[in-house]
Amino acid sequence: MMSNNHPKLLSLFCIMAMTTTAYAEVQEQTSIETITVTGSRIKRSVQSESSSPISSTELSDLADIGANDVRDLIEVLPFNAGSQNNSDNLTQNFTVGTSNVNLRGLGVSSTLVLLNGIRQVTSAVVTDQGASFVDTASLVPALAIKRVEILKDGASAIYGSDAVAGVVNFITRDDLEGAEVQYEYRTRWSEGSQDETKIDFAYGGYVGDSAHMLFAVSFLERSSLLLDEVDWVKPATSSFGNPGSFVIPSLADENNPNGLTVADPNCEANGGSVSQSSNDNSFCLFDFAPQITAVPNEDRLQAYARALWDWSDTTRMWAEFGYARNKISREVSPSFPVLNAPSVLVSHPDNPYEEDVFFRGRPYGVGKPTEINYYDHTTSRFAFGVDGEISDGIYWQASFVAAANDALVNPRDVITDNFQAALHGFGGNKCNGTTASEAGVGECYYFNPFDPQDPNNELLRDFIIGDYIGDAESEMRVFEAVITGDSLFEVAGGDVGYAIGIQYRDESITNVYDSFTQQDSFAFLIGNQNFTGERDVKAVFAEVLMPITENLEIGAAVRYEDYGDFGGDTTNPKFSFLWLASDTLSLRGTFSTSFRAPSVHQLQGVQTNFANITDPEDGSTTFGGNRTIGDPDLVPETSEALNLGLTYSYDEYAFDIDYWDFSFEDVLTRESHQAVVNANPNDPTRVIRTSAGTISIVNTKFVNAEAIDTSGIDINASTIYQSDFGDFSPQLTATYLLRYDLMDASGQTTDGLGQLNLNTVGNPSPRLRGSIGLNWSNGIHRANVFIRHVASYNNDVSDESIDAFNTLDVQYSVNMGQVLKGDSETKLTLGVINVTDEAPPYVAVAGSYDPRTGDPRGRRAYAKLQISF
Structure with missing residues (x-):
């Protein structure tokens, strides 16, 4: 930690507080709180610049972009690619109603999701590719979120497995005093009908002089949209x-x-x-294209409570409880x-x-x-912890979390x-x-x-x-303890900060199916087998930050994790530097090795889902079953991550640019069912045919088989212009891909840059994603305009171009003061997303669009009324 006897460094930190890669929290000028920011375990007095690339989104930013839930935020992040957040009948057999993050397009399992710095339970259901993920739809109500911090480089040395591509940390509000109620209605303003109603409530306040509590609840009712209702769908x-x-x-x-x-x-x-x-x-x-559900029916309830209280002058305790339930139904073919x-x-x-x-x-x-399929996802979570100060400048913290996700799936076949x-x-x-x-x-x-x-x-x-009835449950328990200090020893630039800690994780999954399903009684979904799997993980980690000079800080971290009989053990380091070159310019860099251990499902699970299969025997293409078996001999996938960045800040101008590079090996994936069929279409053990000769089941397995090398540039720029007509704040954010190379199991490398990557381990990789925004505020009035762009890319299966996707979002809000209630504040917001009603670009797949990139929801108008009292 940088000591406070370096005024030049501290002053520059404060000047840069408005940059998009920064976060600072100063309670009072005379009382500076020590905090922990995503990307480091070490408490710091002020952190408005980091050696790691961090994007921070405040609650007000979520409102400005018209986000109805976390999924809407994820969709507009330019450095996110390939999330499975659209309901797709063909590629989301069991995960409908969930949402996830996919930083850098490196896979939904490669981003670690935290809540207040603590791990979350993975969804009980996995993607069709067998990837586990945290369901961001099951976290907390939007009104409970204070900010979202996103670490965009490898962080396994800090946080362990799954932080390969980065970390998304949802931080809840600790400063709310009073109550907020928010009602929102939005509707599809285009052909077809689809609407949603959302009610949020949050209450926070101090209890006496030493405790603060927060309670929030949210209910969402969303109606469905079938592709039969849109004019851009083509036959499938x-x-x-x-x-x-x-x-x-x-x-x-x-x-x-x-x-x-x-x-x-x-x-x-x-x-x-x-x-x-x-x-x-x-x-x-x-x-069957008209029966594909683009938006399912959803009834979602989220509840969250958190309490913090000062046990003594040096010790603080906290506890939190979370609950989420999402009941979904979607229409499918007759x-x-x-x-x-x-x-x-x-x-x-x-x-x-x-x-x-x-x-x-x-x-x-x-x-x-049409037939109706039903899904029910329930997540519950309890956590508590203690933070304390051992002596001046030395802190300790311990936490425990127990969480479970239960998924009931009920398709009909x-x-x-x-x-x-x-x-x-x-x-x-x-x-x-x-x-x-x-x-x-x-x-x-x-x-x-x-x-x-x-x-x-x-x-x-x-x-x-x-x-077809299946009940899947995922459970997680995590205990963690950390000691951090700001004065391990002194060097020329000041005191050396440090952190050391331990972590124990216990993870398990259980899948139970009805007797018909266990006996493979269904003609299309086939069936599935009961299974259970578990493992425990032990970890130790350490981190130091060393101020070499007044303007140069270097850091190092290392983590050792032991997966016992499943996954072996691994050690990963991370190195960083931060150089404050001048009062307006800073440079940063990180290099780390990371790892992602096989999930419990990939090690011990069984998964059967349908897949599109072309039969080399007669050239016909149809659906068939794909059964994948876990392999206990899988090893962790590994990666190297490099990030070099620059921040320039002068007066009201802020500019950030980062170059990043990820190199993955032993990528965990499911074998390609089509490759198995092509290799030997009459293999009696792997390609199961009916008496009529048609393919009914392809048997595949999880493997460490592929590699990904990707690099690119992130750009963020913002400023503010003050005038007699109000304040104007333009902003630019973009990610440009330089490389996205994919190596298959045979060692053949293909260029996945600018490709759909439908049948590869990769994700859709348009070269450029970004947005230009303008915010205007004048007294009680506020308005936002965003132009969002996804560059054109290529369908590597049909060799057809996929058009660029450009949308325009507008919003206006007015603070109406105490119109509805005395001692309150009432705010009305009106907005339209995708003003020009742009259809998602056509892709020659069933459904006519890429659900991992395009958005089928069309033009949506919304009205939101918020009352604070």
């Missing part, structure tokens, strides 16, 4: 439809050894479209495809082929009502055996028939795949469609 077809297709064994040839596939003769008359393949197969296609190609006997009364055939399709398709029974004439919940003579007799019914309008088909819906 499946070769498994209804009307369907049929495999005719008697027409087998050398190109089609299991039989020729032919489209239903009434395909087009009943609303389908016919596609012909190169080997004479024809398919009746079903367009029924999922049936991947096992069930048989239709020659005895079926409507079979026109005079032989046994196989059905390739789904029981309900064109013109039928075709029960394989029941659908087969119905095709054979034994459909119906009251059917007890077992012999051929009883087929289609009494309460036993035939399902008719040759006529979508047959009344028996709808009668059998409850028999054919069943509930």
Whole structure:
């Protein structure tokens, strides 16, 4: 820590307090509080400049950008790329309703999320790629947030695993006195309908002279948006439809050894479209794009309470409790495809082929009502801690947190055996028939795949469609203790600050499924197996900050973590410098090695989800099951991170620029199901086919197989102009990618820069993301304008260009004083997001847009009323 006998350094710190990479907290001119800022464990008297690149967003900034929740903040961060925050039926099998952070596009598992500097439990469900993440939708109500600090370089030496790409630290309010109520309504101002209502309440105050409490609660009700309601969606077809297709064994040839596939003769008359393949197969296609849910129905409740009190003159205690529950439903296709190609006997009364055939399709398709899938995410958290001062300049702190996330998933799918029974004439919940003579007799019914309008088909819906039910739980317990001081010894520039600490973490996951799901009873989602996994992690860490001269500070940190039998152990250092070159200019730099240990799920879990698969045997593309098994022999992925930055601050002008470089090895990922099929499409252990020859399941595993090298530049600039018409504050923030190289398991390197990276370990990587904003304030009036830009990039699958995405946001607010209540303050805010109603750029994937980059919500208008009293 820099001692207070260096006025030049302290003065420059204060001058730079307004820069976007800085944060300072001074209670009074005569009483300076020692604080800990994200990126360091060492308490400092003033920290308005850091050797690490830090972005700080205040509560007022969230209001200025029109953020309705944390997801809205994440979306506009230029250094965030590839977060899975849009509901996508095809790439979010079980994580719908969650949100996450993906700094630098290095993966949702590579950013550590903290609340008041303490770890959070990971979501019980993982992404389709098997990545674990903290659900930012389950943290705290927006009114409880004081600021969000984002550390944009590797920080494993400080915080441990998962801080590979950086850290996002949500810091709650400790200065609220009184109550705030906020009501917001926003609606889609475009074709289609989608709206949401949000009510927030926060209360804070001092209890006596020694304690402060904060309580906040938030409720969000959000309605859905289907792509059927927008005008930019293009057809997304499946070769498994209804009307369907049929495999005719008697027409087998050398190109089609299991039989020729032919489209239903009434395909087009009943609303389908016919596609012909190169080997004479024809398919009746079903367009499922209109049933894709772009925004799901959500009912979200968040509650948070925190209390701090001074136990003595030198000791402070705190405790906090958090709870969040999000109930989600989304519409999907009328029924999922049936991947096992069930048989239709020659005895079926409507079979026109005079032989046994196989059905390739789904029981309900064109013109039928959509199915509804349900999800329920619940997070609870309790934490407490003690901070104290051992002696002058030496502090200690200890904390404990216990948290759990429970996810109940309930999609609905075709029960394989029941659908087969119905095709054979034994459909119906009251059917007890077992012999051929009883087929289609009494309460036993035939399902008719040759006529979508047959009344028996709808009668059998409850028999054919069943509930896939899974209950996943993730638990975490963390104990941590740290001692920090500002005078380990003295050097030429002043006293050396230090911190030393220990941490113990216990993590576990449990997945339990109903008996049908455990038996792989479903025709599309297949099923899943019960599993449980756990591990504990022990860590020790240390950090020093050394003022070499009055203007030069260097730092070093090191952390050792032991994962026991799962993940081994690892040691990682970090080095930094901060040079105050002049009263207006400072330079900074960091170099670190980082690591990300395999998650408990990647080590011990099982995951089955559907995937788009192209069959090299006949060239057809459809969906199939992808089952991935955890591997206890996985090792941590490792990385090296370099950051060099400059801050210039003069009067009201502030400018920051950072060059960053990340190099990843042994990247943890799931094997590509398509690569497995391409390598050997008839591998009986890895590519499971039906009796009709179609692919039903591809078996993959988690591997340490790939590498990522990426670098870029961050720019932030701001100033303020004062005039008779008010204060004008322009700002610029942008990230420009210089490199995004991806190496696959075979050692082949591809250039992922400016690419969609759909089938790689990478994420979408537009070269430039950024925004230009202007804030105007004049007395009780305030207005904001933001122009946001995402550069064009390329679809590396279809080799088509994806257009740039430019949006305009506007907002006006007025402080209405005590209009609604005496001794209060009332503020009205009106705004429009995406004023010009820009559609997300077209991408040749199902849904017509990239859900990791584009925003399907269109133009949205909102009104917000806030009362403080």
